[in-house]
Amino acid sequence: xxxxxxxxxxxxxxxTDGLVSVITHSSDLIVLASRAQGRxxxxxxxxxxxxxxxxxxxxRKPVFTKVEQLRPGxxxxxxxxKVVNSKMVLQKGRPDGPQVRQMRIAECLVGDETGIVIxxxxxxxxxxxxxxxxxxxxxxxxxxxxxxxxxxxxKWGRVExxxxxxxxxxxxxxxxxxxxYELVNVVDG
Numbered sequence: 001x002x003x004x005x006x007x008x009x010x011x012x013x014x015x016t017d018g019l020v021s022v023i024t025h026s027s028d029l030i031v032l033a034s035r036a037q038g039r040x041x042x043x044x045x046x047x048x049x050x051x052x053x054x055x056x057x058x059x060r061k062p063v064f065t066k067v068e069q070l071r072p073g074x075x076x077x078x079x080x081x082k083v084v085n086s087k088m089v090l091q092k093g094r095p096d097g098p099q100v101r102q103m104r105i106a107e108c109l110v111g112d113e114t115g116i117v118i119x120x121x122x123x124x125x126x127x128x129x130x131x132x133x134x135x136x137x138x139x140x141x142x143x144x145x146x147x148x149x150x151x152x153x154x155k156w157g158r159v160e161x162x163x164x165x166x167x168x169x170x171x172x173x174x175x176x177x178x179x180x181y182e183l184v185n186v187v188d189g
Contacts, residue, residue, distance in 0.1 A: 062138065068114035068174065072149055072181050075141035079151075080162065081110040082170050086121070086129045110135070110151070112166075115174035119151040125159045134166040135159055147180045 062078040070077065086108040093102040106121045108129040120143065121129045128135060139157030143150045153159050 066114040067110075067112050067117050067176060070117060070142055070149060070151065070176060072142055072144055075139070077137070077140040077142075077151075079112065079137045079140060080166055081112050081119075081135060081137065082166055082168075083129050083131055083133050083135065084109040084111060084116060084170055084172065085131050086126075088126070107150075109175075110137075111170040111172065113168040113171055115171050115176055117149060117151050117175070118177040119153075120145075121159070122152075125153065128159050128161050132165070134162045134164075136162055144181065147182060148177050149179070149181070150177065 065077040065079050067079065067081065086106050088104065088106045090103065090105040092104075102123070104123055104126045106126045106129060108119045108121050109116055110119045110129075111117065119129070119137070137151065137153050137157065137159055140151050140153050141157075143152050
């Protein structure tokens with residue numbers, strides 16, 4: 001009895017005798033689609049799949065952005081910043097109440113040696129944003145709030161506290177969140 005298994009992007013059929021028939025259009029593995037000629041050992045097949053997965057999913061090193069380089073509507077930023085201050089702006093739900101889920105939002109002033117910007121911390125992120133600590137914001141994005149920039153990290157990003165604290169001093173006289181932007185429609189003609 002044959003069982004059907006698939007290892008994306010290589011669908012295969014595993015025979016009871018432990019041989020694999022690969023049905024693929026991929027040129028990465030030199031495997032024939034024909035059942036008679038395309039049978040290989042399961043161990044070899046899995047090793048080749050593992051090699052392919054490792055080579056294709058190689059992680060790239062993050063490119064660190066400075067605060068002064070942030071622009072409206074951009075995303076995918078990785079920054080190392082110090083927390084200048086943190087202020088809770090919304091807290092809904094009680095941890096001891098019937099509502100298990102609690103919502104917290106804090107506005108945190110964060111910065112590096114090039115400037116500062118407001119970071120909107122949500123829920124568990126609020127606990128990490130202690131005044132004076134250094135954090136790495138991975139896959140951060142710029143949200144616009146009332147015409148000014150706010151830095152945020154959603155579920156696709158990550159906030160990490162770093163040890164030891166960064167050696168730079170924060171340039172507090174270049175606050176990017178104080179710059180007001182206006183959306184202007186440009187009409188051709």
